[in-house]
Amino acid sequence: MNAVFEALSHPVRRKIIQQLKRGPKSAGELADMFELTKPTMSTHFAKLKSADLVSTKRDKNTIIYSLNMSILERALAELIDFGGDKDDDK
């Protein structure tokens, strides 16, 4: 859960998530939507992935990213719904 909220803290990563809600996209397609270098975008992808917010599959030599909506929903639901003395760090 910590990793999810850290991932969500950067505006570019939230925009990547918005894009992936419309459907899976390759690293290159996503990178082209932002004015950042591909290595920089790659580190953003890595953070989303390490929070399990996205999954990857390979198609020829492009990597396709897709959103794990359930992970996002679960993290936000815990923050909103769950009780006041629960351990937040799991």
Add this chain to the structure above:
Amino acid sequence: MNAVFEALSHPVRRKIIQQLKRGPKSAGELADMFELTKPTMSTHFAKLKSADLVSTKRDKNTIIYSLNMSILERALAELIDFGGDKDDDK
């Protein structure tokens, strides 16, 4: 919205929010729940406040923090619900 997600990125600040869901609390009460100094806690409060996630009122010489649940809900709802090409930075 940026400020909200930055505020949510730190586990201590999420725990503060959990506490405030149970009701308003003074700066000192909150600070005593964590193994951090009061100045450090104060900077966490300041971030929550600058994201408008909490409000303050003074009672004698203690400052009472309370949660602005609607701000939290709105930010999370935007992330979950709103369309794939919306500007995320407003």
Add this chain to the structure above:
DNA sequence: AATCTAATTAGATTATAGTCTAAATAGGTG
């Protein structure tokens, strides 16, 4: 196998965040 394309990793730099101790502020209270 040499080469091309897509993407990531390495390494360096700069910026931002988190933390502390010490000092300052702002209201109450004797």
Add this chain to the structure above:
DNA sequence: CACCTATTTAGACTATAATCTAATTAGATT
């Protein structure tokens, strides 16, 4: 008004994050 209590601000230090260029990997194609 001098002091006490609660909290914040200042200033310094350390750690982490974001970004870039250059180099590397991994698979596909000729």
